Amino acid sequence: VIRIALDAMGGDNAPRVPPTFRIQLVGRTADVEAALQAHGNVDRKRLDIVEAPEVVGMGEKPLAAIKSKPRSSIAVGLGLQKQGQSDAFISAGNTGAVMAAATLLLRVHEGVARAAIGTAFPTAGQPVLVIDGGANVDCDARELVGFAHLGSVYARDVMGRPSPGVGLLNVGEEDEKGNAVVKEAHQLLKQTPGIRYVGNGGEIDVVVCDGFVGNAILKFYESAGRMFAGMLQQALPDVLGRPEVKQLFKFLDYSEYGGAPLLGVKGVAIICHGASLARAIMHAVRVAAQMVESHLDQDIGAEFAEGGTVR
């Protein structure tokens, strides 16, 4: 049985999001119980409630919050995994606090310089993984190479791409373009064993960039999707009930995409959008289960333990 700890206090809609999987709900027991009661027919056999009396607010400074609140839902939920009592942790709470706590409590695999957020982006074909989606705003070239390793393992294990192509987000196609860090990363990636670097040409499964750029694209996609959805609603009120149109709206709604894994830590941690609704959490639970079942954690450890890669 895969045990998934779910932060019941994080996110705009916590703790009312109903669990849809075998879940350890971590939070203030009274609040969680009240939310479960309010929801009605919940299958309690699939649920544990794990008491965590403290709550980290969305606006709190991550590191200070984690240090001053050792009994927060975030710290307790990740702590379960450290103690071998859980397999994964999901939170829609304070992103920085989840990253800080995961790095402090679970620690990163040996050889991993920085944990990074992987975010799946829709394309006309299969989704691509953009890494880093916002964990590290200033990155050097070797850290970007590390993200290429993390993203490649994730693409193989969870996205079903046996030989993932890696691209580097850049302003142009030629070798001499890009900023200083990207130029260096481009040269390093060309000679990194174990990474199928395809530059800007060829089928790409993993796009490597620093967290500043990745986050900018992510936010931009969210707002563009909302804007397009709004225009569609205005322009075509009579066809909104059609199943194809509902599908299109799902595609435009980033909250449908579930959570983003924090890759590189020893364990499984997924960060969800603060505005996540039940469906997004359900997707995150599904991804968490895939991460556990595919032994992603061990595979990342092995990827970085192997010699011959640029680190």
Place this chain on the structure above:
Amino acid sequence: VIRIALDAMGGDNAPRVPPTFRIQLVGRTADVEAALQAHGNVDRKRLDIVEAPEVVGMGEKPLAAIKSKPRSSIAVGLGLQKQGQSDAFISAGNTGAVMAAATLLLRVHEGVARAAIGTAFPTAGQPVLVIDGGANVDCDARELVGFAHLGSVYARDVMGRPSPGVGLLNVGEEDEKGNAVVKEAHQLLKQTPGIRYVGNGGEIDVVVCDGFVGNAILKFYESAGRMFAGMLQQALPDVLGRPEVKQLFKFLDYSEYGGAPLLGVKGVAIICHGASLARAIMHAVRVAAQMVESHLDQDIGAEFAEGGTVR
């Protein structure tokens, strides 16, 4: 009469794009004449042809191309402006070559550290100007402040925003977030007279970022728009003929947005997408005329000549 020099050799569709304004077509006279003949009923009274025997290819290295081809359509077109024989230059050719030539031939206004590309982005409300859209991949904080000045003047003169709000593209809303350059720029912008810096809150007309990030967002928007348009076509084949839907497609098609001004040079230069069709060039001509009529060039000179600003 506003005289606009149009690079007749640049872009995938050159020189067949028909002129729709008082235009100086710059290029190989024989090719331009042939294209005009092929197009049929063109009002030649609104047209001059200016001979430029050399062509800069889309894949050529910008600086080398400009130096080795002084009689290219780009160099000749910008040269007209330098000699007082033209008011604006528009090209859908090699972006780097246009930037290099504009900087070399027109030079930047005193106090301008770097010329930057302004790109208009649609939002649910009015469009915002993202600056820099790709001219400078590595920027320091003072250069970002310079972009805030350039963007503010453009927003006032061309976009009709009397008191433009300036935002800084960042990963979070708090002062302490962002990468090192953005943190410093945030502090500088808060104390820069003449800039109405609204941070991440409040109505934003101008978004400041380095050219690497701006270009990433631009490309992403283009591909997202194409993707959404494709999905719409597949999902709703029966409503594609409706005017509202056509409007939606126009909105999704970035080539509708015309050109992007290169701001900071002494003069008017507009860079268009390589795949621009007639409509995009027409928009660029309209924007060029607005830039000339509003005396943007002089206003930028005055903005940077005034004391008291951080530069």
